Amino acid sequence: MSETSKTAPSTESTERGQDGDHSARGGEYTRDTNYIATRVTADGRDGFPVEPGRYRLIAARACPWANRAVIVRRLLGLEDAISLGLAGPTHDSRSWTFDLDPGGRDPVLGIERLREAYFRRDPNYSRGITVPALVDTATxxxxxxxxxxxxxxxxxxxxxxQREGAPDLLPAEHRDEIDAINQRVFTEVNNGVYRCGFAGGQAAHEEAYERLWTALDWLEERLSDRRYLVGDSITEADVRLFPTLVRFDAVYHGHFKCNRNKLTELPALWAYARDLFQTPGFGDTVDFQQIKEHYYLVHRDINPTGIVPVGPDLSGWVAPHGREALGGRPFGHGTPPGPVNENERVEPAHTPLP
Known part of the structure; x- marks a missing residue:
């Protein structure tokens, strides 16, 4: 995702204040959730029919909102149907850039900045240049x-x-519960860390901090006797919580001042996060170095020195988690995804996969 203000249409999943800063000067941070609402559907009712090979998922390893899309694409085995383009972890106020690609251009779209794809949709586009974005390669x-x-x-x-053996991430019998948990996790946790970090005043920060930790305490209790958030297998709810947890100690604890506890100090959540990280489709999408570079280099109003922390120690992510004792089947009646495509692998030094 990205900053979605009309005055500064870019950056990760954060909204800038009117002065161009990330924080909401003097008050509470509010996310702009007005996105391009057209959808890619089987019946093509919005003019974008499902068609393998036609669409390119533009993401960034740094962004938690894009991370969830990359995870779902991999779990469902849609790599051959939807190609993946990755923007680099840092950018300026204009747009995410493809500085990781040869010549600084996306090899499929041929563009240097993601905003070019937004302006092709609407030359007067004035909102956020966000990731993830599904781009129609035909146009x-x-x-x-x-x-x-x-x-x-x-x-x-x-x-x-989808691949044979793809898991059902939205089982009908649990859909209402998944939707309810997703809503609470989004407002209180996924967006809650941003409300803490971008609060523009002490009172706004403290209120956001209290809400965040109330939700994290609820999740800690919920996950103390069940392996996954809903049912006995991985669902969309787990996919949505994981990107925030995996970034917590590396970024949110210090950079966003969410520092009552580290994730490693919350027994159930830490074990749960390790369990998912060690599950194919989760940890193999994570690049800790890009995550840290994004937050600490881009959010200069919060981190004016631009120093990227050396830590934390990542070795704990591959330590045994013991969650198997709670039962459950990670992929339900399905199977794990296959190996990561060669051109989509994360640098081994950036993610300690077993």
């Missing part, structure tokens, strides 16, 4: 950047193109 224009709906549609609209 070079963004089809949708509605990150919350995007992963649901990958499950429901792309079912004919």
């Amino acid at each position: 070079g224009a963004v089809a949708t950047n509605d990150f919350a709906q995007l992963t649901i549609d990958l499950s429901e609209q792309w079912s004919d193109h």
Whole structure:
């Protein structure tokens, strides 16, 4: 995702204040959730029909909102149906850039900045240049950047193109519970860390801090006697919580001042996060170095020196978690995804995979 203010249409999943800073000067941080609402569907009702090879998922390893889309794409085995383009971890106020690619251009779209795909959709586009974005390669224009709906549609609209053994991330019998938990996790945890970090005043920060830790304490208790958030296998709810947890100690604890506890000090959540990290499709999408570079280098109003911390120690992510004792089947009646595509592998030094 990205900053979604009209005055500064870019950066990760954060909204800038009117003065261009990330924090909401003097008050409470509020996320702009007005995205391009068109969808890519099996019936093509919005003009974007499901068609393997037509769309390119533009993401960034740094961004938690994009991370969830990359995870779902991998779990469902949609790598051959939807190509993946990755922006680098840092950018200026204009847009995410493809500085990781040869010549600084996305090899499929041929663009240097993601905003080019947004302007092809609408030359007067004035909102956030956000990731994830699903781009129509036929026109070079963004089809949708509605990150919350995007992963649901990958499950429901792309079912004919999923791999054999793809898990059901939205089981009908648990859908109401998944939706309710997703809503609470989004407002209180996924967005809650940003409300802490971008609060523009002491009172706003303290209120956001209290809400965040109330939710994290609830999750700690919920996960103390169950392996996954809903049912006995991984669902969309786990996918949505994981990107925040995996960034917590590396970024949110210090950079966003969410520092009552580290994740490593919360027994159930820490074991749960390690369990998911060690599950194919989760940890193999994470690049800790890019995550730290993004937050600490881009948010200069919060970290004016631009110093990227050396720590924390990542070795604990591959330590035994013991969650198997709680039962459950990670992929339900499905199977694990296969090996990561060669051109999508994370640098080994950036993620301590077993």
